[in-house]
Amino acid sequence: MWEPDGKPPRELADALRDIRRPAGLSGDRLAARCAMSQCKISRIETGRVLPSVDEVERILAALEVPGEVAREITALARRANVQYQSWRTYAQKxxxxxxxxxxxxxxxxxxxxxxxxxxxxxxxxxxxxxxxxxxxxxxxxxxxxxxxxxxxxxxxxxxxxxxxxxxxxxxxxxxxxxxxxxxxxxxxxxxxxxxxxxxxxxxxxxxxxxxxxxxxxxxxxxxxxxxxxxxxxxxxxxxxxxxxxxxxxxxxxxxxxxxxxxxxxxxxxxxxxxxxxxxxxx
The missing domain is CATH 3.30.870.10 (Endonuclease Chain A)
Structure with missing residues (x-):
């Protein structure tokens, strides 16, 4: 499916949720720092909304995520936002x-x-x-x-x-x-x-x-x-x-x-x- 229900989107949602909790920020406070609504933060972390790469970068900056971890999560966001499926996959299904x-x-x-x-x-x-x-x-x-x-x-x-x-x-x-x-x-x-x-x-x-x-x-x-x-x-x-x-x-x-x-x-x-x-x- 083209909808955001594949492995990279799920991994991205899990990663963003997991890095917020140790930072001690509530969803409300993170939303305020990122200029997003608390509802959107919640939907991103539960995988109901796929954030853009720009939105992920804003979240990472707000949480002051270290460089190497931030790069890994940003790369995951890019993979989640661009999916490729070959016709061989369609043939198999x-x-x-x-x-x-x-x-x-x-x-x-x-x-x-x-x-x-x-x-x-x-x-x-x-x-x-x-x-x-x-x-x-x-x-x-x-x-x-x-x-x-x-x-x-x-x-x-x-x-x-x-x-x-x-x-x-x-x-x-x-x-x-x-x-x-x-x-x-x-x-x-x-x-x-x-x-x-x-x-x-x-x-x-x-x-x-x-x-x-x-x-x-x-x-x-x-x-x-x-x-x-x-x-x-x-x-x-x-x-x-x-x-x-x-x-x-x-x-x-x-x-x-x-x-x-x-x-x-x-x-x-x-x-x-x-x-x-x-x-x-x-």
Whole structure:
């Protein structure tokens, strides 16, 4: 899971709690020294909130922790705030479990932003498209059961119908056009996205091939509220929680969004691409 429930976050919470007690400071007094609330200190020490590296450094300074110990805890904070998982890990667990984890992340967020340079999000995929897209990457290992993964991916989409949550998708035109399936399935996928783009809680934008962009669209990234960014690479994924990292990706997402067609313009482009695929089929 990308959420702060792994070994480094737990170790960090334990370490911060253990160094405060010998110092003889109450949670209230430490909070005052760090310009934090006592409630936040408590949530950090119990592992319910993952502190940023900056917050950890403020706590260490307030407790006057010796240099070597402070460096060890700061390094632990950095590991806790940046997690990497390889696709081999997902393969061992089963791809369907990864879909369940992603659903939990979306269900726990009010605003989800996704930048998609090469393929539509699983939240946007039809069942037939998802099956075709997953098939080439699935080895013979039985834990990577395609049908189970497709069902889990389809279940993820239930969160789109919760209008208390909002979803913003920015795709490149290449992501829309790249052939992962037959022309018929591709046309169906484009029409499906055009329909979803008209939902009140969905903002779907497409960067046309002719657009000038501010940065190279190298990786898929997803922003959950303003608390977590996941970046997908060929070898695996990275989770970022540092405020500076989140701010960077929020700004990058906004800039890509400015280069994109949205609303009726995006729907029109998707319908044109769908029509093109249907002509190919004929």
């Amino acid at each position: 089963g791809l369907w479990r990864r879909q369940a984890e992603l659903k939990m992340l979306a269900d726990s967020s009010r605003v989800v932003r996704q930048f998609l340079p090469a393929i539509p999000s699983g939240l946007l995929q039809t069942e037939r498209y998802a099956r075709a897209a997953l098939q080439p990457s699935v080895p013979s290992d039985s834990v990577w059961d395609v049908e189970k993964a497709v069902r889990a991916r389809t279940e993820r989409q239930e969160t789109l119908w919760d209008e208390e949550r909002s979803f913003s998708f920015v795709l490149t035109e290449q992501a829309v056009r790249w052939r992962y399936a037959s022309a018929e399935i591709m046309a169906e996928q484009c029409r499906h996205m055009a329909e979803l783009a008209q939902r009140p809680n969905v903002d779907l934008a497409v960067i046309p091939l002719s657009a000038e962009v501010v940065a190279a669209p190298l990786h898929v990234f997803v922003i959950y509220d303003e608390r977590l960014v996941t970046v997908e690479m060929l070898s695996g994924g990275v989770a970022l929680r540092e405020p500076q990292d989140i701010s960077y990706y929020l700004d990058l997402f906004a800039k890509f969004r400015q280069s994109a067609l949205a609303g009726s313009d995006a729907v029109h482009l998707l319908e044109l691409v769908a029509h093109g695929f249907m002509r190919e089929r004929d």
